[in-house]
Amino acid sequence: MVPIIEQANNFSLRDYFERIGYAGEINADIATVTAIMQRQLRTVPFENLDVQAGKIVSLVPEEIVEKIVYRRRGGYCYEVNGLFAMAMQALGVPYQLVAARPRTYPTRRPKTHMVLALTLDGKRWLCDLGFGSHGIRAPLSLDTLGVEIRQDYDTYSLVQADEGVHLLRTIVDGTWVNQYEFDLSSQEWIDFVPANHLNSTHPDAIFVQHLVVVQQTDEGRKILFDNTFKVIARGRTEQCAIAQDEREAVLLREFGLVMPQ
Template sequence: MSTFLWSADELDLDAYLARIGYEGPVRPDLATLRAVHRAHVAAIPFENLEVILGRPVLLDLKSLQDKMVAQRRGGYCYEQNSLLAAALERIGFSVTGLGARVRMRADRMRPVTHMALRVEADGEAWLCDVGFGGEGLVEPLRLVDGEQAVQGAWTYALAHEGDGVHVLRTLGPEGWTDVYAFGPEQRFPVDYGQMNYYTSTHPDSPFVSRVIVQQTGPDVRRALVGPVLVVTRPDGPAEQRVVTEAELAEALRSEFGIGLGPEDEETLARVYRSRT
């Protein structure tokens, strides 16, 4: 039986690093952790297209590598953070899974459905998360009460609410906004399998009814939610435009670097039309 919790022995690390465009040192230290996290966020977009295409979201490492590395697709939190966890584990980091309640744009308490990671580097714990999408981290954030960091054009902070609960926050034009809250409980790959089933199938899940594709860069955020593409920069108002069915495949390629085969493009366009 493998001793790797995140199946790191099954990972083609060289192929993963090439996919994210990382060419630096590969050591279990903070500099490597920051650089790999930043490169992953820049290279692999958040997307729920498998759900919209009517296919199951597979979390075994072979499927994750095939989709996000070989096919150069994106994924949502369980896919992306599971892939990152395997890569970090292979490099030699200690990686612990976390579960979070998303608060952004929530008008009520949501279930624990988001995956994030706690990673040990240079004697400290760091919050790592390459799978949140639009308002997600660019780099790891030190897991210390009151921590605040500027990452590119974006500012993040970590607040403590008691009972071990921490809240990731982001600073916008109107002030601080809660992104998600998470506790200290360790989560395992089997836990994310249950969360993934809910997220990809339950009618209350925001991911089953519309296309959601997002990416955070150091100075720009892009989000396609339903038919509306929003491009946000810190120094001006957000730019918005409607993406038509005929424009969808090109928008995915040009804005997010996602290329689909002809059959998937046709299926996605049909579903997109019916839901917009």
């Protein structure tokens, strides 16, 4: 596998670690990758504020680094997974970008989601820091299919949907729910430009229709979806409706975000 995202000239591993609050070992092994992934998930929100402000999300690597690392924003899948890919590249971890098809819709959708597949310690691992409400919480082994994997208070499983196609599922309210499917064909960074434009502009795209902000925590996650704020902790959910004029206060207080102009 070869790195297929251009390393931003403003990317600094030290500054990235400072942004996510990581102070652990720096090794090219699964323990280090797991710790880094979990720190990013707990400090960098999944969010679509730029799309809601009428902007097309930039896939210029330097602009992703500037936005997330130095302006302390979040982003959606191409941004947060792209930043994680830069960190993996700096660590010397072999990876590939993979296009995934969301399976959370009632109708068939194109492959608009991005994930990473890593090779470490003789095994292949799925890493994804950008699938919002029910995303995985640590690397998931691609070499084990049909096994229930417990990550904190969530349960996941990878099954074979078709020949060479993996399907990620998770338990939601006691029921297995499909998340996305993918094969392991390598993609280049440029391959995601059309999908990014669709997600930023198409009237049917969820990111155009709705405000979505998700932040993982040690016990679960916090979610702001339009005017509903939800806290999931230890498998239990509490939610409340918020007024339109309260959203900016919730964004700042719960996620450290300010709505762009």
